[in-house]
Amino acid sequence: MLHLPRASIVLALAVGVVGQGILSPPPESRALQCVLTDAWPSGPGTPLLPQIPPADLQSIMRQVNPANINATIVKLVSFGTRNTLSSQTDPVRGIGAARDWIATQMRAYAAAARAGTTASVEVSGYEQQPANSIPFAVNISNVVGTIQGSEEPTRVYIITGHYDSRNSNVTNFEDDAPGADDDASGVAVAMELFRIMVKMAPPKATIMLGAVAGEEQGLFGSGFFAKQMKAAGMDVQGMFTNDIVGSSKADNGVVDAHSIRLFAQGIPSTATLAQSQARVSVGGENDSPARELARFVDSVASNAFTDMTVRVIYRLDRFLRGGDHRPFLEQGFPAARFTEPNENFAHQHQNVRVDPTTGVQFGDLIEFCDMNYIARVARVNAAAIWSLAQAPGTPKGVSIDTSQLTNNSTLKWTAGSSTSLAGYEIVWRPTTAFSWQAVVPVGLVSQATIALSKDDAIFGVRAVGKNGYRSPAAYPCANC
CATH class of the missing domain: 2.60.40.10 (Immunoglobulins)
Known part of the structure; x- marks a missing residue:
C-alpha cells in the first residue's frame, strides 16, 4: 500500500505531465488544483489521482476564445432588454430579437460541423399562460444545439444558460435590462462550446448546449426542456446550468479569479420518504447522483489545464435563489449549478442607475464582466461535458x-x-x-x-x- 502525502503526488504529476508541454498552463496557474488531504488512507487499491485531459479535450480547451465570448455578450446586451415579457417580434429590441440571433448563430456553427458529426439546432417552446410573475400569455422559447452521440445517442449531457434578463421589477419589460452577467455569460459559455465541439469527431454520447428562456419568471424554459427529455425517454445522466458566471469580484472588493462554485443537491428531489430514510440509514445522504456528478467535475476540471478550482457546495442553490438545474432534478436527472464565487448584488436584478449619495453604479452591465474568467469557466464546462460524453455511462x-x-x-x-x-x-x-x-x-x-x-x-x-x-x-x- 502507498502512504504518500497526496500533495507530493499531485506536484509530481504536474511536473511530469505539464512539464512535457502537453498543454502549457498560464504562468499564474497552480499545479493541478484539487482537494488535498494529508495522507492516503490505508486499504486496498492505489491512490486515485485527478484525471488528466486527453489530447482531444485539450484541443477543445485551447480553442475557447475570450474574444468570441465578449462578442456574444456584447450582442446580447445590445437588445436592450431580454425580459420574458418583452417584444417577440421587434427585430432589434427584446427577447424575440435575442432568440432569433442566438438561433442564427448556432445554426451557422452547426453548418460548419466536421464531416461525420451530426449537429442540429432547434427552437422549441410553448405558450405560457398567466402565472407567477407573468401577467399575460407569452411564448417561452428555448434554443438548443445538439451534437448526436456516435454510439449511445439516447444517453445525454446538457449545458444551458438562460438568455432572458430582468431589472429591479421582474414585470418591467420596457426599461433596459442588460443582463450581461445574469445570464449572457452563461449563454456565451454554451454557445462557445457548441462552436468548438461541432468541429470535433462526434462524442460517444449526445451533447446538448442551449439557451433557455423564462428563468427569471419561474424556470419555465428549463422546466419545459426537462419535461421534453423525460417524455422522449432520454437518459440524461448530467445537466449543468451556468447562471451568473461572468465576474470574480464581489461587492466587498474580494477577487477570486480562479474558482467556480458548483452547487450540488443532497437527497434527490424525487426520493420518497422511504427512499430518503433508506439513504440516510446507510450514510448515503452525501452520495446522491448530483453529488457524484459534482465530484466527477472536480476530478476532471480542477487542474492546471482549466486554471480553475471547482468549489463544490453541498446545497441545491444559494439562499433565496433558484436555478435551471432544479427542473431537471425534479424529473429525476442528475443536475448541478455553476455560479461565480463572489457575487455583486448591485449588478443583479437592478435598474441601471448611479446612486446619487454613494456614487455606486447599479445594473448588470458588461463592464463588470471578466472575459478571461468566463473563458476559464467555459474550459471547466468543456472538461466536464466532454469527459462525460466520451466515457461509458454511469x-x-x-x-x-x-x-x-x-x-x-x-x-x-x-x-x-x-x-x-x-x-x-x-x-x-x-x-x-x-x-x-x-x-x-x-x-x-x-x-x-x-x-x-x-x-x-x-x-x-x-x-x-x-x-x-x-x-x-x-x-x-x-x-x-
Missing part, C-alpha cells in the same frame, strides 16, 4: 451485499453492453472525506469483493472506456 443497478456479517464488501451492478467499455473500477473513501481517494480495477465483470469493511468506507463503481475516459461513480443504494 453504472446502473449498483448495490452492496448486506446479507451477512463480514469484513469484506461485495458490490454488484448491471454490466454495460457498449463495445467501447473496457471494464470497471471500484473507488472508495473514508466516510469523512470529500473525494474518492483510492481505486481498485476489477475488470469487465458485474460483481467484485473488496477486502474492506462496508462499515468503515464509502464505495462507488465507475466504468472505464477503452479510450481511457472514466464515468462518474455510482453509489450502491438499491433502495434509494
Whole structure:
C-alpha cells in the first residue's frame, strides 16, 4: 500500500505531465488544483489521482476564445432588454430579437460541423399562460444545439444558460435590462462550446448546449426542456446550468479569479420518504447522483489545464435563489449549478442607475464582466461535458451485499453492453472525506469483493472506456 502525502503526488504529476508541454498552463496557474488531504488512507487499491485531459479535450480547451465570448455578450446586451415579457417580434429590441440571433448563430456553427458529426439546432417552446410573475400569455422559447452521440445517442449531457434578463421589477419589460452577467455569460459559455465541439469527431454520447428562456419568471424554459427529455425517454445522466458566471469580484472588493462554485443537491428531489430514510440509514445522504456528478467535475476540471478550482457546495442553490438545474432534478436527472464565487448584488436584478449619495453604479452591465474568467469557466464546462460524453455511462443497478456479517464488501451492478467499455473500477473513501481517494480495477465483470469493511468506507463503481475516459461513480443504494 502507498502512504504518500497526496500533495507530493499531485506536484509530481504536474511536473511530469505539464512539464512535457502537453498543454502549457498560464504562468499564474497552480499545479493541478484539487482537494488535498494529508495522507492516503490505508486499504486496498492505489491512490486515485485527478484525471488528466486527453489530447482531444485539450484541443477543445485551447480553442475557447475570450474574444468570441465578449462578442456574444456584447450582442446580447445590445437588445436592450431580454425580459420574458418583452417584444417577440421587434427585430432589434427584446427577447424575440435575442432568440432569433442566438438561433442564427448556432445554426451557422452547426453548418460548419466536421464531416461525420451530426449537429442540429432547434427552437422549441410553448405558450405560457398567466402565472407567477407573468401577467399575460407569452411564448417561452428555448434554443438548443445538439451534437448526436456516435454510439449511445439516447444517453445525454446538457449545458444551458438562460438568455432572458430582468431589472429591479421582474414585470418591467420596457426599461433596459442588460443582463450581461445574469445570464449572457452563461449563454456565451454554451454557445462557445457548441462552436468548438461541432468541429470535433462526434462524442460517444449526445451533447446538448442551449439557451433557455423564462428563468427569471419561474424556470419555465428549463422546466419545459426537462419535461421534453423525460417524455422522449432520454437518459440524461448530467445537466449543468451556468447562471451568473461572468465576474470574480464581489461587492466587498474580494477577487477570486480562479474558482467556480458548483452547487450540488443532497437527497434527490424525487426520493420518497422511504427512499430518503433508506439513504440516510446507510450514510448515503452525501452520495446522491448530483453529488457524484459534482465530484466527477472536480476530478476532471480542477487542474492546471482549466486554471480553475471547482468549489463544490453541498446545497441545491444559494439562499433565496433558484436555478435551471432544479427542473431537471425534479424529473429525476442528475443536475448541478455553476455560479461565480463572489457575487455583486448591485449588478443583479437592478435598474441601471448611479446612486446619487454613494456614487455606486447599479445594473448588470458588461463592464463588470471578466472575459478571461468566463473563458476559464467555459474550459471547466468543456472538461466536464466532454469527459462525460466520451466515457461509458454511469453504472446502473449498483448495490452492496448486506446479507451477512463480514469484513469484506461485495458490490454488484448491471454490466454495460457498449463495445467501447473496457471494464470497471471500484473507488472508495473514508466516510469523512470529500473525494474518492483510492481505486481498485476489477475488470469487465458485474460483481467484485473488496477486502474492506462496508462499515468503515464509502464505495462507488465507475466504468472505464477503452479510450481511457472514466464515468462518474455510482453509489450502491438499491433502495434509494
